[in-house]
Amino acid sequence: MTVLPDDYWLLRVRPQPVTAEEYELLPEDVSRMIEIVGGQVVFRESPDLRHQRAARRLADLIEAHARAAMNRGRGCLEVDTDVDLRLREVPLLNRRPDAVLYRCLDREDDERLRAEHALLVAEIVSPGSETVDTAHKLGGYAKAGIPHYWIVWLDETGVSAIERYQLDRPTRLYKHVNTLMREAGGTPEIGLPIPITVDWDELEY
Template sequence: MTALPDDSWFHRLRPQPSPVTAEEYEALPEEICRAIEIVDGYVVYCEAPSPDHQTAARRLANLIEREAKAAMGRGRGCLTVNTDVDLRLRDVPLLNRRPDVVLYRCLDRERGERLRAKHALLVVEIVSPGSETQDTTDKFGEYAKAGVEHYWIVRLDGTGVSVIERYRLDHASTLYKHIETFMKDEPADRPAVANPIPIAIDWSELEF
């Protein structure tokens, strides 16, 4: 598990007699926020990602960011790509996740705007040993209920990203519908998507 600093805030959260509020979370030091998520007001400690996981997230973010800049050049509006950033899904009870990669509309920095589900165009989670249930069940439902339009579940093999599962929100049911699955080993042209922005998947860029 990720080691947390010996901080008074940490001791106030554990064993946590009551749910954490949005105000309490926002007062936490950044080094603690980076090591936790909040689910229904309760702290979930995040394991430090493996080097392969971190590499995959960084390379996916780079690929998506390049396509986002191209989309902005075509008049798509201001877009941002980030890794391991706070995404507020709900204020009460507090639900705060830290996606591996997220593509979102630029925030108003002067107003101190917080990243929320309404800003997110695409959320990507990379499945690691031990995160299967969270990524394919818990977060799958949370992101959909919060209204995140597009969700990718990414799987790795020993050489890099090997599978990308694409889901899109069905607004009538507030559930994700599977669109397609890209597999690195399939003999096909470079896969591409049109939404939320045009993205061409170059598997060679996603190798370790």
């Protein structure tokens, strides 16, 4: 097993792909700064405060409805933000979505969060991330088999729109379900992957 050098900045100019084993050796403060796409290191821009708040508000909303679903017998569900999500082992594909709803992991076995656990992934679009969120991640999450994907748009007051996509399993492609718009008013209700009522006031900064 190759041991990564102490000079972690060398990841930026690393000629060979990073393996899953090497990634596991990285300290958390380093792995939080990067994603691995096709074995190659992609440094992540630090999200601004509005992005962070929106991710937290969105995760809180999803988590509240996940708890309600569990109370109705859905089974154990968890929601996290900015967490490692392993989509593929070789070449390594590791993302850190803004919010993810997933089936509970076996903590005793230190089980890693993988695509097969995820029910819903949400990515918040920031300036400069439009292509990555609306094309690259859209295709990558679908190919990994994640059933639902949300692209979340912001304005100066909070979440302004949520584009919803659902996986077509035979083709491993997402189909656009609908786009929820705050300006349309009301509190839209979503049925899948769990029932969620979108209260736009809860998604303000």
